[in-house]
Amino acid sequence: MKKTTLRKNLFYLTATAVMVAMGTALSFVTVQIPIGGVIIKQFSVWLVTVYLVSIICGPLYGMAAGFLCDLFSTLLNPAGGGYNPFFAAAHIIAPVVIWLIYAVAFKKVKSVFIKIPVTVAVTQAIVYLPINTFLIWYFYSSKGFFELLATRSLSLIIEIPVFTALLFALVPLAKKLAEKIVK
Numbered sequence: 001m002k003k004t005t006l007r008k009n010l011f012y013l014t015a016t017a018v019m020v021a022m023g024t025a026l027s028f029v030t031v032q033i034p035i036g037g038v039i040i041k042q043f044s045v046w047l048v049t050v051y052l053v054s055i056i057c058g059p060l061y062g063m064a065a066g067f068l069c070d071l072f073s074t075l076l077n078p079a080g081g082g083y084n085p086f087f088a089a090a091h092i093i094a095p096v097v098i099w100l101i102y103a104v105a106f107k108k109v110k111s112v113f114i115k116i117p118v119t120v121a122v123t124q125a126i127v128y129l130p131i132n133t134f135l136i137w138y139f140y141s142s143k144g145f146f147e148l149l150a151t152r153s154l155s156l157i158i159e160i161p162v163f164t165a166l167l168f169a170l171v172p173l174a175k176k177l178a179e180k181i182v183k
Contacts, residue, residue, distance in 0.1 A: 008182045012057040015178070020068045023049035027073035033155050043158060046073070047128075048166045051120070054095035055102050055167075056174045062095025084139065090131040097123050112171055120163045124156055 026046035032039045046069060054062030070091045074083045101119045109115055133152050137145045 004182065011178060011181045012061050015057055015174075016053050016061045016065050019049040019053045020065050020072065023047075023065065023069035024072040024076065027069065028077060033158065035151060035154060038151070043155060045162065045166060048163055048170070050091060050095060051098055051123075051163065051167055052170055052174055054098040055119075055171055056178055058103075059096045059099040062098060063092045066091030066095055084135075086135050086139075087132065089135075090128050093131070094123050094127045097127050112168060116167045116171065117160070117164045120167065121156075121160050124159055124163070129153060129156065 023046040026049065027044055030042050030044045032042050049069060050062055050066040053065040067088050070088045071083065098119055101122055102115050106115045106118070129152060130149070133149045134145065136152075137143070137148050141148055
């Protein structure tokens with residue numbers, strides 16, 4: 001194995017481990033979004049770590065980060081009951097979508113001001129929102145699916161700009177760090 005390949009893989013593994021630790025810690029910092037006295041969303045920025053790992057290290061590392069963050073945060077703070085592995089589905093699918101949009105579809109686009117908002121908006125709207133809403137509806141809710149989807153979709157108004165702003169700051173820094181270390 002080449003020295004640069006070994007350094008790259010070691011960096012990716014280390015970066016993923018650090019992001020899993022950060023994501024697990026950030027999962028305890030939450031903001032609840034109420035509408036009409038009903039909490040529609042418990043909002044946390046820990047998903048930014050999954051976005052970062054997926055963009056910098058690729059979809060396999062992103063899948064590992066998403067699954068492990070979900071597992072560790074639930075094991076350390078089982079607020080809604082025990083661990084439900086079905087909820088990890090979105091965290092396993094999303095890194096592939098993130099990577100496909102950011103690295104494949106926008107490969108020739110240099111501006112992060114186009115790549116990041118589109119990546120976040122599409123991933124949140126077609127992966128996290130429908131999958132997690134369906135699972136909440138199926139396992140826990142007495143409301144209709146579309147009623148739950150409509151109320152939960154309002155949280156995208158907050159999630160997309162917050163995640164986008166954080167990634168605007170973090171992606172260029174992480175890319176520079178990765179380039180320096182992998183050399």
